[in-house]
Amino acid sequence: xxxxxxxxxxxxxxxxxxxxxxxEDVGVMGGVFxxxxxxxxxxxxxxxxDTPLAEAAIVGMGIGMGLAGLKPIAEIQFxxxxxxxxxxxxxxxxxxRHRTRSRYHLPMVIRAPYGGxxxxxxxxxxxxxxxxxxxxxxxxxxxxxxxxxxxxLLSAIADPDPVFFFEAIKLYRSVKEEVPVGDHRxxxxxxxxxxxxxxxxxxxxxxxxxxxxxxxxxxxxxGIGVEVVDLRTLVPMDTETVLAxxxxxxxxxxxxxxxxxxGFHSEISATIAEEAIEYLRAPIVRVTGxxxxxxxxxxxxxxxxxxxxxxxxxxxxxxxx
Amino acid sequence: xxxxxxxxxxxxxxxxDLGYQAAQAAYDAAQQDTNMVQIVAPDGxxxxxxxxxxxxxxxxxYRQMRRARHFDERGWVLYRQGRLGVFPPFGGMEASQVxxxxxxxxxxxxxxxxxxxxxALTLGLPIARTLAYWRTSPHGWHMPADLKVLPFYIPIATQxxxxxxxxxxxxxxxxxxxxxxxIGDGGSSEGDFHEALNFxxxxxxxxxxxxxxxxxxISVPTRTQTRATxxxxxxxxxxxxxxxxxxxxxxxxYHVTAEAVDRARRGEGPTLIETVTYRVKPHTVADDPSRYxxxxxLEGWDAKDPVLRxxxxxxxxxxxxxxxEAELLAEIAAExxxxxxxxxxxxxxxxxxxxDHVFAEPTxxxxxxxxxxxxxEQQ
Ligand SMILES: Cc1ncc(C[n+]2csc(CCOP(=O)(O)OP(=O)(O)O)c2C)c(N)n1
Numbered sequence: 001x002x003x004x005x006x007x008x009x010x011x012x013x014x015x016x017x018x019x020x021x022x023x024e025d026v027g028v029m030g031g032v033f034x035x036x037x038x039x040x041x042x043x044x045x046x047x048x049x050d051t052p053l054a055e056a057a058i059v060g061m062g063i064g065m066g067l068a069g070l071k072p073i074a075e076i077q078f079x080x081x082x083x084x085x086x087x088x089x090x091x092x093x094x095x096x097r098h099r100t101r102s103r104y105h106l107p108m109v110i111r112a113p114y115g116g117x118x119x120x121x122x123x124x125x126x127x128x129x130x131x132x133x134x135x136x137x138x139x140x141x142x143x144x145x146x147x148x149x150x151x152x153l154l155s156a157i158a159d160p161d162p163v164f165f166f167e168a169i170k171l172y173r174s175v176k177e178e179v180p181v182g183d184h185r186x187x188x189x190x191x192x193x194x195x196x197x198x199x200x201x202x203x204x205x206x207x208x209x210x211x212x213x214x215x216x217x218x219x220x221x222x223g224i225g226v227e228v229v230d231l232r233t234l235v236p237m238d239t240e241t242v243l244a245x246x247x248x249x250x251x252x253x254x255x256x257x258x259x260x261x262x263g264f265h266s267e268i269s270a271t272i273a274e275e276a277i278e279y280l281r282a283p284i285v286r287v288t289g290x291x292x293x294x295x296x297x298x299x300x301x302x303x304x305x306x307x308x309x310x311x312x313x314x315x316x317x318x319x320x321x
Numbered sequence: 322x323x324x325x326x327x328x329x330x331x332x333x334x335x336x337x338d339l340g341y342q343a344a345q346a347a348y349d350a351a352q353q354d355t356n357m358v359q360i361v362a363p364d365g366x367x368x369x370x371x372x373x374x375x376x377x378x379x380x381x382x383y384r385q386m387r388r389a390r391h392f393d394e395r396g397w398v399l400y401r402q403g404r405l406g407v408f409p410p411f412g413g414m415e416a417s418q419v420x421x422x423x424x425x426x427x428x429x430x431x432x433x434x435x436x437x438x439x440x441a442l443t444l445g446l447p448i449a450r451t452l453a454y455w456r457t458s459p460h461g462w463h464m465p466a467d468l469k470v471l472p473f474y475i476p477i478a479t480q481x482x483x484x485x486x487x488x489x490x491x492x493x494x495x496x497x498x499x500x501x502x503x504i505g506d507g508g509s510s511e512g513d514f515h516e517a518l519n520f521x522x523x524x525x526x527x528x529x530x531x532x533x534x535x536x537x538x539i540s541v542p543t544r545t546q547t548r549a550t551x552x553x554x555x556x557x558x559x560x561x562x563x564x565x566x567x568x569x570x571x572x573x574x575y576h577v578t579a580e581a582v583d584r585a586r587r588g589e590g591p592t593l594i595e596t597v598t599y600r601v602k603p604h605t606v607a608d609d610p611s612r613y614x615x616x617x618x619l620e621g622w623d624a625k626d627p628v629l630r631x632x633x634x635x636x637x638x639x640x641x642x643x644x645x646e647a648e649l650l651a652e653i654a655a656e657x658x659x660x661x662x663x664x665x666x667x668x669x670x671x672x673x674x675x676x677d678h679v680f681a682e683p684t685x686x687x688x689x690x691x692x693x694x695x696x697x698e699q700q
Contacts, residue, residue, distance in 0.1 A: 028340055029540035029612045052510035052546045053477060053538050081476060084511060119457070121407065121435070122475040261686060290690050295675040298406060298457040303672040303694060310697070 002172040004146035004179045005035045005111075008153040009073065011183055013043045016071060019157065021048045023058055023075030032077060033113060033172050055085035059110065063092055066108040066162075073157065079114035079166060080126035093162045094137025108162045109153075114142075115207045115257055116294055116305045117170035125169075125294040125301075127258035129206075132164045133234045133267065139163040139188060140234040144171065144209035147179045148232060151186030159188060168207030175210065191238035193245070197225025200315050201245040203268050204255040205231040208306060212255050215311035224319060225249075234264055242268070243276050250281035251318040257305045260288040282321030285314045341614035343544040344536030344599070351534075351597040352567070354551070358577050359567040363625050365633030372576050376640050382423055382571045383635055384649060386415045386628050389439035391653050392448065393602075396438075396455065399661075400606045408455040409436045413569075413601035414535055416627035419443045420574030421501070421531045421596065424582045430487045430500035431470045432480040436533070437503045438473070446470050448660035453667055459674060460667040478504060478511030481530065485517050488526040488585070499527045499585040507538025507546055509555065518593060522559040527585035529578060530593045533568065535600035540613040553595035561591050568596030569627040572634075599625070672698055 012019045021036055027050040030037030040048040051058050055076055062072035076082050082089070097105045116125035133140045141156055141163055143149040149167065156163040194209060195216045204212045209230045216226035227245045231237060246252055252272055254265040269284045287306045295304050351357055360369045367373065374382075393412040399405035411418060418439035422431060425444055433441050438451055445468055454461025454473065462472050469487075474480040484502035491498040504514055509532050521528045534552055536543055549555065556563025562584075566577045574596055581592035601622050603610045610616070623629070635641040641649075673694045676687055683691070 024538070025540045027540075032539065050541050050545050053507035053541070054510045054512060056512050057510075083476070084478070084513070119406070121457075124475070260690065290676055290694075291684070291686050292676050292679045296457050297459055297670050297675070299669040300672050300675055304675050313697070313700075 001143070001146040001149050001167070001175055002033055002035050004150040005153060005167065006037055006039070007179065008150040008157075009036060009039060010042070012073070012154060012157045013039060013047060015183070018069065018071040019047070019073060020065065020070055021073045021075070022051050022062075024051060024053055024077045026050060026075050031075065033169070035111070035167070036075065055081055055083075056088050059085040059088040059093065062108050062110070063088065063096075063106060066106045067096065067104050071107055071157065073109045073111065076110060076112040078124045078126075079112040079128055080123040082112055082128060086131075089132070089138075090135055094135050097161065098137060105160055106162045107160050109156050109165055110162070111165045111167060113169045113172070114166045115168045115170060116301060117207060119298045119301060120169070120296065122293075122296045125296070127256065127289070127294075129164075129166055129234060130258055130262060130264045130267075133264050137162065138235065140166070141188060141232065142166045142168070142206035142234065143232060144168070144206055144230050146175060146177050147184070148186055148192070150179050151184045152188065152232060154183060155185050155188050158185070163188070166206060170207045171210070186232070188233045189236035189238055190232065191241040192230040192232055193241070194228035194230050195226060197227040197249070199225045199249055200227070200251040200253060200318055201242070201249045202226055202228045202253045202255060202311065202315070203231060203242055204228065205234065208255045208257060211306055211308055212311055214308035215315060218308065218312050219315050224315060226315060231268075237268075237271070239271055239275065242272065246272055246276045247279045250279050251321075252280070252284045253287060253311065253314045253318060254284065255287045255306055255311055257289050259291050260286065261291050263288055282318040285318055287311050287314045340540065340542040340545065341618050344542040345618070347543050347550070348536055348597065348599050350550070351565070354565065357565045357567055357597060358573045359570050360572040360576060361570050361630055361634045363569070363630055365630060365637055367634070372573075374572055374575055378575065379572060379631070379635060380640060382419060382575055383631050383641065384653070385419045385423060385443045386571055386631060387650060388653050388656070389415045389419055389442055390628050391657055392438060392442060392451070395657060397606060399452075405452065405455050406457045407605050407607045408438070409605045410602035411436050411439050413622065413626065414533060414598050415439050416571035416574050416631070417531075417533050417535070417568035417596040417598045418503075420571040421578040421594065423575055424578035425499070425501055427467055427469075428496070428498045429469065429582075430484065430491075430498070432484045432487075432500065432502035433470065433473055434477070434480065434503050434505065434508070435473045435475055436505065440503060441470050441473070444468065444470055448657060449663035449667075452661060452664040456664065458667055459670050459677075460664075477508040478513035480504070481514050481517035482520065484528055484530070485521045485524070485526045488521070488528040488591075489524060492527055492588075497586040499529055499582055501529045501531060501582075503531045503533060505538060506532065506534040506536070506543045506552060507541065509552060510546055518556065518559040518561065518591070521591035522561040525588070525590040527588070528591040529581045529585055530591060531578070532593060532595045533598060534595055535568075535598050537600045537604070539604045539608070551595070553593060556593035561593060563593045563595065565595045565597065568598030569625055569630060571627055571631050598627075
């Protein structure tokens, strides 16, 4: 997946002179995950550059660049290190169009690797997407396949509004597939049906999609048809696709690796409860992380992050209701 | 649309200079800086006899430097054997960490970053606990009751304002205890660093800020990080003393830090100390520095090695013989192996432990989540 992201950034830099990429270690080193590998050599140090180590300034500077007509693409090295920039994000990123009555807008993309599954140190595995989704005026995108990563990133870059683009660290090198060449786009706000089935809808995104897929396969061998819906974007959320699936299956499992309380899974569940309660044949079940910091303890990290067994169990639970 | 042409934000990266020369040049330039405190020159000769610490202190510093070096070297081997997780080495920075932390007592606070294993060991963090931390075991998070050392900080710069708070609390309680916080040259770009220095000055907090300038923030040399060339002068902006010291000279780092600690204890406020050193090792044991520097370029760093420098000095002064050193090294190796055995004896955490220590009283939600984990374990 990381190659697909690199490809998208390369295409964007080649197509539009206003595109600028910056962040910690994105230049000479090509990013700690190599997402920007080779781009500084190809496009120069003015367009792809290393910044000092300061997330608030990375985002704040990006805001200024965007207001003044450039296309900033900032990288935050790990989503867990977005926090120093939260003042800039919560106070400003989503508000410019609104507070200037569209005189100014912010065509900025902020990329951040997120999530667990690869045994990182403390705070490197956080899933803070709900904080961003809860911030008016920003879009939130989380791809689950290489082709989607490329297509969604190019759409995010073309978008006139600020977009947070979360990349599941677990998927960077573990998933491989052919990716369409050239300016491949996947529209924001359109979910993807990963598998089709009549019995249970599993709503998920990013790193949880392959987990849900494995659970769906296991369920299929047990004769249960599971429809896995990959949201792709949390904001805007493709409510229509989710509700259409729920209307068909009547049973819902929502999967994220974020902490349980106040997560985006709750938003998904509430939306379904509000809009489709009459179709529900069982209570919605959430499979999530826990209300504790993501553990860096290699021996038990996997307890925190939902796995196919936990999702399969939830599928059984909604079937048995 | 054509973007406006502006001055390049950083020097061109070329095949021959991937930042390495910038970092090395900055180190060498600092070594020429006559304001930089140095007591023993790289060749072991004494340049400031008037500042030499007492012989027993010099020997104690050597012992701690060797303990730290031993941890770093054995850590690499243990990592390769799969007995230690990814950890950030600090070999080459022992003088910067040991000399500074050695100026504290156990009543003082230490706020170390992930890189500061050597400082934590010096203040007394048990080797077994330190190994456990880098093994990703919760046993590495249990700090001894007689120490005020925080677990290694992973997010950068957050520890700086916290140290100011701890220092103020000590003053409010009427003690003479101080707080010491570490940060890197990269970390000194964060807002938290600047806010903390300003607070500490404004509130006269008994704080000692150590800024280890090791030339790098992962792949970014200090020259790309900031246009400032003397980071100790950042103190000027906040009205507090700034001291620049040879970070590879343990006697010098000890001397300036002990002075700063004394000043803080006397109620004279905070000090910023820039230790000019160099990160000889990769960023972490898993980092591949060939992306930004070539290993061949590291030749010559042995001559600047802080451990060897103090060794030469001690041998020249007759404070240590090769025989007494051999005894010391054997003792340190034995201490380490005993600690390793202790760390090996710590049990693996159990699944429900991921929910421990979130609140004093678990919330109903946490209780339910614990029940869920236990139930799932049964299945
Ligand atoms: C807030 C925050 N941003 C980014 C990171 C990722 N990161 C870890 S170490 C590092 C470089 C730090 O360099 P420096 O402060 O000079 O310390 P050194 O590693 O050289 O000791 C970065 C960017 C982090 N840990 N925390």
